[in-house]
Amino acid sequence: xxxxxxRDNDGANRKKKRVARGPGSGKGKTAGRGIKGQTSRSGVALxxxxxxxxxxxxRLPKRGFSKPNRLSFxxxxxxxxxxxIDAGKLDVKADVTEDALVASGVIRRKLxxxxxxxxxxxxxxLNLTVAGASQAAVEAVEKAGGKVTVTRPVKAEEAAAx
Numbered sequence: 637x638x639x640x641x642x643r644d645n646d647g648a649n650r651k652k653k654r655v656a657r658g659p660g661s662g663k664g665k666t667a668g669r670g671i672k673g674q675t676s677r678s679g680v681a682l683x684x685x686x687x688x689x690x691x692x693x694x695r696l697p698k699r700g701f702s703k704p705n706r707l708s709f710x711x712x713x714x715x716x717x718x719x720x721i722d723a724g725k726l727d728v729k730a731d732v733t734e735d736a737l738v739a740s741g742v743i744r745r746k747l748x749x750x751x752x753x754x755x756x757x758x759x760x761x762l763n764l765t766v767a768g769a770s771q772a773a774v775e776a777v778e779k780a781g782g783k784v785t786v787t788r789p790v791k792a793e794e795a796a797a798x
Contacts, residue, residue, distance in 0.1 A: 707748040707789050709768060714776055715756015716742055731763045749789035758782075 655667035669676040684691045720726040725740045734750045737743050743750060749767025754776050761781035767789035769777075774784045 705791075707791065709749050709751035709789070710737075710743040710745065710747045711751050711753055712737060712742055712766075713753050713755040714758040714773060717762065718756060718758050718760065721760045721762075728760050728762060731765060733765045734767070748791055749787075752777075752784065 653663065654661060655663040656665070658664045666676065674680055675682070684693055686692070717726065717732075720740055720742050721728055726732065726736070726742065730736070734746050737750060738746060752764065752766050752769035752773045754770055754772035758776055758780045762777060763783050763785075764777060765785045765787060767787055769784050769786055774786075777784050
C-alpha cells in the first residue's frame, strides 16, 4: 500500500444533497418540500408530530401521581451534626430541637419538620427532638449515648395557623 492508494471505505463519504438547483437535480423548484402549507416554509419544526399517526406521547399510558398534600422534610445527616459540634456551633449539653438546628445554621428552614438520616458518624451524645428519623440514625445516636425523640410532623400551614 502506498500513500496515493489510500481512500475511504465505500459509503464512508456521501455527497451533500444539493436542493433547489434546477429540474435536472431531482430536487429542484420546491426542493422536496411539496407545495404551499406550513411545512413548506422555513423555520417550522412540528415537535412530536408524526404525520397524522397517533404520536408517541399519546400512545403511551399516563404514569405516576403527585400527592398534593405530601410532606417535605429538611434533611440532616449525622455527619453534619458532628461537624457543627466540632466547630462549636451546636451545644451538646442542651437539647437539640428543630429550632436549635435552624438557629445554629445546620438547616436553613424547617419546612414540615426535620428528618434525621444516618449518613456520617456521630461521636457526641445528643438529645434530639425531630419530626422524623431513620432507624439506622436512631441506633447510631443511641450507640453514641444520646436519645432521639420523634414528634408528629406538622404541615407548615398548620403550624402558622396555631
